[in-house]
Amino acid sequence: MNKLSVNFDILDKYPLMIVISGPSGVGKDSVLRAMKNSDSLIHHVVTVNTRAPRPDEQEGVDYFFVSREKFEDMIANNELIEYSHVYDDYKGVPKSQIQDALDSGKDVVLRLDVQGAEKIKKIYPQAISIFLLPSNQDDWYKRLGGRRLGNEKDLDKRIMTVKDELVKAREFDYLVVNEQNKLSQTVQMIEAIITAEHLRAKPRKIKL
Ligand SMILES: Nc1ncnc2c1ncn2[C@@H]1O[C@H](COP(=O)(O)OP(=O)(O)OP(=O)(O)O)[C@@H](O)[C@H]1O
Numbered sequence: 001m002n003k004l005s006v007n008f009d010i011l012d013k014y015p016l017m018i019v020i021s022g023p024s025g026v027g028k029d030s031v032l033r034a035m036k037n038s039d040s041l042i043h044h045v046v047t048v049n050t051r052a053p054r055p056d057e058q059e060g061v062d063y064f065f066v067s068r069e070k071f072e073d074m075i076a077n078n079e080l081i082e083y084s085h086v087y088d089d090y091k092g093v094p095k096s097q098i099q100d101a102l103d104s105g106k107d108v109v110l111r112l113d114v115q116g117a118e119k120i121k122k123i124y125p126q127a128i129s130i131f132l133l134p135s136n137q138d139d140w141y142k143r144l145g146g147r148r149l150g151n152e153k154d155l156d157k158r159i160m161t162v163k164d165e166l167v168k169a170r171e172f173d174y175l176v177v178n179e180q181n182k183l184s185q186t187v188q189m190i191e192a193i194i195t196a197e198h199l200r201a202k203p204r205k206i207k208l
Helices: 027-037 067-074 095-103 114-123 137-144 151-172 182-198
Strands: 015-023 042-046 047-049 063-065 080-086 090-095 107-111 130-132 174-177
Touching: 015 027, 015 114, 015 182, 027 042, 027 107, 027 182, 067 080, 067 090, 080 095, 080 114, 090 095, 090 114, 095 107, 114 130, 114 151, 130 151, 130 182, 174 182
Parallel strands: 015 107, 015 130, 042 107, 047 063, 130 174
Antiparallel strands: 047 090, 080 090
């Protein structure tokens, strides 16, 4: 054996910040839940929301559900990294959540609407942004399942919003189609992105 040695251990291990976004009803929460079940090495950031919890949602797991007054206090006290006002509700990311997540040294996953994702990408350009799409309009309608669609005007509003969001989709790093009844395929694609990102020669280092 030659006495000279060489160290092949040159891969840097930095935690990633992954932002999963896309139109309302596309399946963001479903994807996140499936990822939580399959991988414990990811820190899921819990965001704050002023809407009422849906029957299957848990406080502190899916979201922190707060009143509008409490949310406005959080804005006033500068406790949020970003927030947005969508369909009459507030949504925001508590600073403490990002700090805790990065301190844990694990990859950090955030689920944000398109407005929120754009803002986070401006604050953290090194974040990896993934835009989820349905395959087509019919699948999207099925997923919305009449949710919060009081009348035709509400649906028109949603369609206009989605059109605007689709224009922004190309500013994201990745586009992933969440095909009908193929949630596990979607999760696999996202996991493949995360794996590839960890293998980058120039890692995307997140700095607070
Ligand atoms: N690949 C899929 N095929 C069929 N149904 C799906 C798929 N992914 C998600 N769904 C269903 O679509 C509905 C909406 O999903 P989900 O709540 O995860 O969307 P979302 O993007 O988080 O919505 P919102 O932004 O409005 O909270 C749910 O009933 C979910 O079970």
